Amino acid sequence: RKEVEQDPGPFNVPEGATVAFNCTYSNSASQSFFWYRQDCRKEPKLLMSVYSSGNEDGRFTAQLNRASQYISLLIRDSKLSDSATYLCVVNKDNQGGKLIFGQGTELSVKP
Amino acid sequence: GAVVSQHPSWVICKSGTSVKIECRSLDFQATTMFWYRQFPKQSLMLMATSNEGSKATYEQGVEKDKFLINHASLTLSTLTVTSAHPEDSSFYICSAEDITSGPDTQYFGPGTRLTVL
Numbered sequence: 001r002k003e004v005e006q007d008p009g010p011f012n013v014p015e016g017a018t019v020a021f022n023c024t025y026s027n028s029a030s031q032s033f034f035w036y037r038q039d040c041r042k043e044p045k046l047l048m049s050v051y052s053s054g055n056e057d058g059r060f061t062a063q064l065n066r067a068s069q070y071i072s073l074l075i076r077d078s079k080l081s082d083s084a085t086y087l088c089v090v091n092k093d094n095q096g097g098k099l100i101f102g103q104g105t106e107l108s109v110k111p
Numbered sequence: 112g113a114v115v116s117q118h119p120s121w122v123i124c125k126s127g128t129s130v131k132i133e134c135r136s137l138d139f140q141a142t143t144m145f146w147y148r149q150f151p152k153q154s155l156m157l158m159a160t161s162n163e164g165s166k167a168t169y170e171q172g173v174e175k176d177k178f179l180i181n182h183a184s185l186t187l188s189t190l191t192v193t194s195a196h197p198e199d200s201s202f203y204i205c206s207a208e209d210i211t212s213g214p215d216t217q218y219f220g221p222g223t224r225l226t227v228l
Contacts, residue, residue: 032215043204043219044155087154091215097143097208099217101154 001026003100006088010106017078021105023071023088032091033064035073037084038104044087047073078109113139113209117220124195125228132190132223134205140185141207145217146178149202161188195227 006023013019033050050062061074085104092098114137142163147155159169167180179191202224206217
């Protein structure tokens with residue numbers, strides 16, 4: 001089983017749509033969770049950290065369910081500029097800050 | 112936000128040569144930096160953890176004698192790919208941990224695209 005597993009993509013959606021990404025992780029000791037976005041041939045950029053209580057940043061909402069070891073990202077009113085690959089990222093353990101990346105889910109928002 | 116730079120952004124070299132990649136944290140100090148590799152259509156794979164003033168720790172399967180890491184200051188880590196071969200062609204990305212931004216928060220450099228002929 002992969003340490004971090006995401007929905008296989010790609011997701012092709014029209015502008016304005018709501019899209020949800022799902023992610024599961026295998027290490028119950030993980031304490032830090034993130035969503036990054038990566039544009040083609042660029043480095044990953046931090047989109048948001050994910051907290052147990054859930055958190056929202058504008059059109060983006062992240063949820064964490066520790067019991068199920070499940071993380072989600074919801075994008076509302078999607079824009080053309082949201083087209084990218086979304087990476088679910090989990091810290092490996094509580095020592096040393098190592099991050100484990102999911103394989104990513106590609107999103108393509110069409111006019 | 113925190114800025115991390117990498118140099119060079121791309122490099123093409125002949126098989127057998129060594130290539131040095133620099134990673135700098137521009138506006139913060141990083142005792143810990145990380146080196147990743149990304150092959151096409153795949154996710155980032157952690158290669159090693161670079162610790163200022165001490166030896167790097169390598170992930171399983173990564174040859175430490177082939178990928179030399181030096182973290183001589185709080186703002187600079189270097190990765191040297193020694194005797195590069197075509198199978199080393201990849202996108203190498205560094206990150207620096209900014210502990211003032213929260214636990215495990217890493218900022219990534221723009222990456223170095225290495226092509227070995």
